[in-house]
Amino acid sequence: MSTQQIPFVDYLELGDDPHLVAEECTACAARYFGRRNACARCGAREFHRVPIATSGEVRAFTIVTFAAPGVPVPFVAAVVDCDGTSVRANLVDVDTDPDHVHLGMKVALTTYVTGVDDEGVEAVNYGFRPVEG
Template sequence: MAERIPMVDYLVLDDGEPHLVAHECTACGARFFDRRNACANCFATDFRTVPVATEGTVRTFTIVTFAAPGVPVPFVASVIDCDGTQVRANLVNVEPDPEHAHDGMKVRLSTYSLGADAEGTEAIGFGFEPVA
């Protein structure tokens, strides 16, 4: 089987079900996806890695109709509330229009292939899709 690598460090593929992980401040509980030397909320310096819920609710979104060359449009960029953790991600497997994408929509984490290199190593991306 070819190797699969996540497009971002906080996407975990090898622990059973794919999920996201965040760095949580041990002092105040603020969560961040990028590496931090100090918490932007309280300035503490200790963090632990915690799993992020794989289901959530769309808090806001926009339908992107203009993008850099080579980026297919339209697509839906959104902010998802995953049990208190805010995740910026595209909505996938949904028509990019206000009749299908809306605030309050229930969604779940979804992964997909971004392509493979000559050795067969596959890059994996993530988004959120509507809960059926």
Template sequence: MSDDRLTHAEWTAAIEDGDLLGQRCPDCGHETAAPKAACARCGSREVETVSLPTEGVVHTATTIAVAPEGFEGPYRVAVIDLGEARVLARLDGDAGIGDAVELAGAVDDRDEPAPLFS
């Protein structure tokens, strides 16, 4: 098993620096935009860290009108298609399904940074 597996702390630090990191499975080629213990497609534990594009397309989006406790609402979230991977992110502005967006930084709610696309 790889000793350089992407951690959540490394992933969030990269987001804060304006970078997106993900993982690729060398066995099946599946990519994911968040740290995982194993490949979601084939189960291989030999995943490697990769840089992901910072530009993508809105796959789906919604507005959270009633925010969970500790969060300010309303706010928008979207699944952003980055080619081989998708990432759940906050969405700044009114982009809709099929619109091109790019990483605009990070939203830091309750010390849990999330990618912000606009």
């Protein structure tokens, strides 16, 4: 029996090769996650979907120690440069202290189950995990 899974966000593609998909402006190539009516950079209104690289480097991060009720802390929130596209995500499978997270850290996209509904459908989210070397 196969477990049904749904992506936590519309721009996460699941399957054999999970990856993120951005909306790219056909006029200026600006990229956005989620639906857009117009480009914030140039005002154009046409977009096409493009896959985003599944590996990258940490460009900024913060270790979150206070969050909304029910959100486990601490966790690492980061901006990851994926071959020129900035992705905001949490870092997973890493100790949440400055000795284990650093700018320029190589990371790779990963997915994980973040919840299960009453019918057993799994909601799958994404994050980035450190890459050896």
